[in-house]
Amino acid sequence: MFNNNVNFLFGDSLSLGVSEKLWNYNYTRYHPMDEISSWMDSVVEQNPKLVTSLVYGQTFEKRDIKLLKFGLPDPGGLEKKAVWVDCGIHAREWIAPAFCQWFVKEILQSYNESDVRLTKFLQKIDLYVTPVLNVDGYMFSWTNQSTRLWRKSRSLPPQGCTCHGVDLNRNFNANWGTVGVSTDCCSNTYCGVSPASEPEAKAVTDFVGTRVDQFLCYLTIHSSGQLILLPYGHPQITAPNYEELVSVGKAAASEMKKLYGMEYRVGTSPQILYANSGSSRDWARLLGIPFSYTFELRDKGEFGHLLPEDQIKPACEEAYVGVTSILSYVYDNNFPNDKLPTAAATACVHVTGLIVMTTLATLLVTLGSV
Amino acid sequence: MRNSVPTSSIGKLLYSTNTTQQQQQQQQVSLDVDVMLTGELNPNHYPARRAAQVVLHHLNTRYGSPYWWGALRQVHKATAEALGDSGRKYSLEVTLQDQISGTKETCTAEVVFPGGPAGGPPQVTTSYEGKSEINTQAQEEALYNQYNTSQNLLSGHNLPDSYGHVAPGMEPFWHLGGVASSFVMLKESSENTLYNMAQVVSVTQLATENNQLRFNYDVLLHEMVSQEIIHWKLLASWSPQEGVKASQMELLPKCHHCEPPQEH
Numbered sequence: 001m002f003n004n005n006v007n008f009l010f011g012d013s014l015s016l017g018v019s020e021k022l023w024n025y026n027y028t029r030y031h032p033m034d035e036i037s038s039w040m041d042s043v044v045e046q047n048p049k050l051v052t053s054l055v056y057g058q059t060f061e062k063r064d065i066k067l068l069k070f071g072l073p074d075p076g077g078l079e080k081k082a083v084w085v086d087c088g089i090h091a092r093e094w095i096a097p098a099f100c101q102w103f104v105k106e107i108l109q110s111y112n113e114s115d116v117r118l119t120k121f122l123q124k125i126d127l128y129v130t131p132v133l134n135v136d137g138y139m140f141s142w143t144n145q146s147t148r149l150w151r152k153s154r155s156l157p158p159q160g161c162t163c164h165g166v167d168l169n170r171n172f173n174a175n176w177g178t179v180g181v182s183t184d185c186c187s188n189t190y191c192g193v194s195p196a197s198e199p200e201a202k203a204v205t206d207f208v209g210t211r212v213d214q215f216l217c218y219l220t221i222h223s224s225g226q227l228i229l230l231p232y233g234h235p236q237i238t239a240p241n242y243e244e245l246v247s248v249g250k251a252a253a254s255e256m257k258k259l260y261g262m263e264y265r266v267g268t269s270p271q272i273l274y275a276n277s278g279s280s281r282d283w284a285r286l287l288g289i290p291f292s293y294t295f296e297l298r299d300k301g302e303f304g305h306l307l308p309e310d311q312i313k314p315a316c317e318e319a320y321v322g323v324t325s326i327l328s329y330v331y332d333n334n335f336p337n338d339k340l341p342t343a344a345a346t347a348c349v350h351v352t353g354l355i356v357m358t359t360l361a362t363l364l365v366t367l368g369s370v
Numbered sequence: 371m372r373n374s375v376p377t378s379s380i381g382k383l384l385y386s387t388n389t390t391q392q393q394q395q396q397q398q399v400s401l402d403v404d405v406m407l408t409g410e411l412n413p414n415h416y417p418a419r420r421a422a423q424v425v426l427h428h429l430n431t432r433y434g435s436p437y438w439w440g441a442l443r444q445v446h447k448a449t450a451e452a453l454g455d456s457g458r459k460y461s462l463e464v465t466l467q468d469q470i471s472g473t474k475e476t477c478t479a480e481v482v483f484p485g486g487p488a489g490g491p492p493q494v495t496t497s498y499e500g501k502s503e504i505n506t507q508a509q510e511e512a513l514y515n516q517y518n519t520s521q522n523l524l525s526g527h528n529l530p531d532s533y534g535h536v537a538p539g540m541e542p543f544w545h546l547g548g549v550a551s552s553f554v555m556l557k558e559s560s561e562n563t564l565y566n567m568a569q570v571v572s573v574t575q576l577a578t579e580n581n582q583l584r585f586n587y588d589v590l591l592h593e594m595v596s597q598e599i600i601h602w603k604l605l606a607s608w609s610p611q612e613g614v615k616a617s618q619m620e621l622l623p624k625c626h627h628c629e630p631p632q633e634h
Contacts, residue, residue, distance in 0.1 A: 030532075267414065272414060273594070
């Protein structure tokens, strides 16, 4: 009925009060870009007090890069802090945009239940969610069976080379071009001609970069591998808050494992995967955003990027508890005098209310039958 | 292992000001900082994981079938040892899981990655003695009898499809493709790779020969470190008695005008 996990930020996922248009949207299927775009429009249209959308850049092929901004007015009128979540930097990682959509659904449901924790969070912190960052690449991966495993953007080949696309997660200005990249444009880890040369990377750089003082947390969602990666991708650099990043990451992984027993390994990329440079996660941390993580969702190679649709729900539920675990910590860390009520406390209010109502109802019935 | 870097170096490393275009056909850019670790390894870190994946591929080639396809579940312990010119040896304790039945098996294993310029495939030995609990014999024989024919030869493609779906009747041939791909992935593996099969592009049955069912496979392999999708053809033969064998393994170029990647 209610969960006892104090790290759950946004409460139970009951489907109450979601408008008809969004109610019909199937969050356990993969959606092509046009469906995701019109879904985003519906989210804003149906929840104008909670969400706005913003186009913050254009892809190489001149498509809009759009985010959803969730926030509520701060009763104290103070300047808001912010959290960033992006999905779909890599085209073939379809479970990532599926998770961003799922995450939005959870927010909407919690909001419609007047969830106290969510309200408090959004009064202090604006949540920026980009369901698909690499729009061109994502659309290309939907073209036909032979394009399904495309990873990069769809920029034209540079001078002297013949292949399309840049690995956007090697293109950010963070030790760019130093390790774990290729300078061959045909390679899947091609880092581009210069840092943030790609419009998709530049869009994020400009948007977050001009608001850096607001941002507390930067999360970027990928697949696969079941990993929570912390900065840095370069093997010789350590983040100043490394220990804290590890412990918050491990707490998230522990929450995730409770659902379906899935292990998520936590560490830097050079420790548990491979060294790399130019990642968005590293760029965010270098900028000073204290909590920056890459989530690599299911699975561990059996299906890889071709995760079956019947795993969308459990994969997203796992990711959800992991993400909210981190967001809860980030909130409490920044507002220590005004912490989020625990989920148990919130539930107690509900249960107490139920007991009172039941008692009253029993009393009324008893009186009525006299 | 993390090494702290002197402050003066950090500034240089943090932001690259290199804006010139790279014209040369340089391959992976890497720093000579990847010191090959020896001794006790962290079982969650990549060196142990990559070696364990090699064990997995070896066991799939020996014990895999349309009804038994192993995946790496856990690495418990790992050590590495330099063998001078002969390469490097990993000693591991791993748990595998059959992707079909879910049963787990734990075993110890040794993986030797050969040294020197010739390279060559890794050599694997394990304590594994065969699948203990699940008996797939009845299913295997039923499948064999159903497809031991020269008419209505099986064919299929895109296993799984874009949505991760495999039709129930095709699942054994998806598994078989995965097991047969392990022959390729085993021989292609090094300390710098981590392979999984991404997809069976196509499977086409040929007439049975020497009591072995035979299938031409077109498969896509995913190599994690380079993030490349690598296209291979192979001929898989199988019977319940002989297990799975792969032959005529051929690397296909990424595109018609491309060269196959260099040997590492």
